[in-house]
Amino acid sequence: SQQGEEDPQALSIQEGENATMNCSYKTSINNLQWYRQNSGRGLVHLILIRSNEREKHSGRLRVTLDTSKKSSSLLITASRAADTASYFCATDALAAQGGSEKLVFGKGMKLTVNP
Amino acid sequence: NAGVMQNPRHLVRRRGQEARLRCSPMKGHSHVYWYRQLPEEGLKFMVYLQKENIIDESGMPKERFSAEFPKEGPSILRIQQVVRGDSAAYFCASSPLGYTQYFGPGTRLTVL
Numbered sequence: 001s002q003q004g005e006e007d008p009q010a011l012s013i014q015e016g017e018n019a020t021m022n023c024s025y026k027t028s029i030n031n032l033q034w035y036r037q038n039s040g041r042g043l044v045h046l047i048l049i050r051s052n053e054r055e056k057h058s059g060r061l062r063v064t065l066d067t068s069k070k071s072s073s074l075l076i077t078a079s080r081a082a083d084t085a086s087y088f089c090a091t092d093a094l095a096a097q098g099g100s101e102k103l104v105f106g107k108g109m110k111l112t113v114n115p
Numbered sequence: 116n117a118g119v120m121q122n123p124r125h126l127v128r129r130r131g132q133e134a135r136l137r138c139s140p141m142k143g144h145s146h147v148y149w150y151r152q153l154p155e156e157g158l159k160f161m162v163y164l165q166k167e168n169i170i171d172e173s174g175m176p177k178e179r180f181s182a183e184f185p186k187e188g189p190s191i192l193r194i195q196q197v198v199r200g201d202s203a204a205y206f207c208a209s210s211p212l213g214y215t216q217y218f219g220p221g222t223r224l225t226v227l
Contacts, residue, residue, distance in 0.1 A: 033215070035218075040223075041220060041221075042206060042218045042219055042221050043206065043218040045215055045217065045218070088157055088158070090158075101210075102148060102163055102171060102174070103148070103150075103158070103160065103208075103216060104160065105150075105157035105158045105159070106157050107155075107156055108156075108157050
């Protein structure tokens with residue numbers, strides 16, 4: 001079953017504005033990660049936040065994690081047209097056997113930044 | 116250090132044929148994961164391998180799909196007797212022990 005669910009599913013903003021995406025998940029996690037995918041391309045890792053962290057920054061990105069609400073948010077400040085992409089949150093899910101840290105992805109959110 | 120490499124990038128097969136997808140992990144990475152992405156969907160885990168071992172194949176369809184990661188050479192995802200529903204993007208990711216997974220560019224499989 002899908003673990004992460006991004007909200008909203010699509011967002012259109014103007015260059016320079018901030019974009020906020022939310023992700024909710026269902027079970028306990030070790031880490032939550034955000035990835036970006038440009039149309040027809042592979043995934044680019046943006047940021048990882050551990051379950052004992054509440055906030056993390058990387059350049060124009062700010063990620064928060066609230067484990068009590070099982071939710072995370074990704075904020076992109078001062079957006080650029082090049083930020084146009086789909087964004088996915090992914091949580092790790094330890095397998096019952098073998099300790100496989102497979103990632104469970106949400107359906108993604110399409111961000112369009114208009115010049 | 117080259118990233119994760121996948122080939123081919125695009126693969127067209129007719130129903131009933133076999134599809135072989137290859138993944139070369141990043142140098143020094145001994146863990147390989149395969150994911151499938153249907154249009155407008157997120158990625159779904161298929162299988163996790165270490166060298167010569169399948170660790171977790173809980174996401175693999177029971178029939179027609181197999182994966183290997185031999186001691187030498189790339190990881191292979193093999194789909195036998197493909198059907199139209201197999202059309203998707205297949206992504207490989209690699210990681211060192213238990214850390215961030217780095218994704219390849221994907222192979223887009225189209226079944227006619």
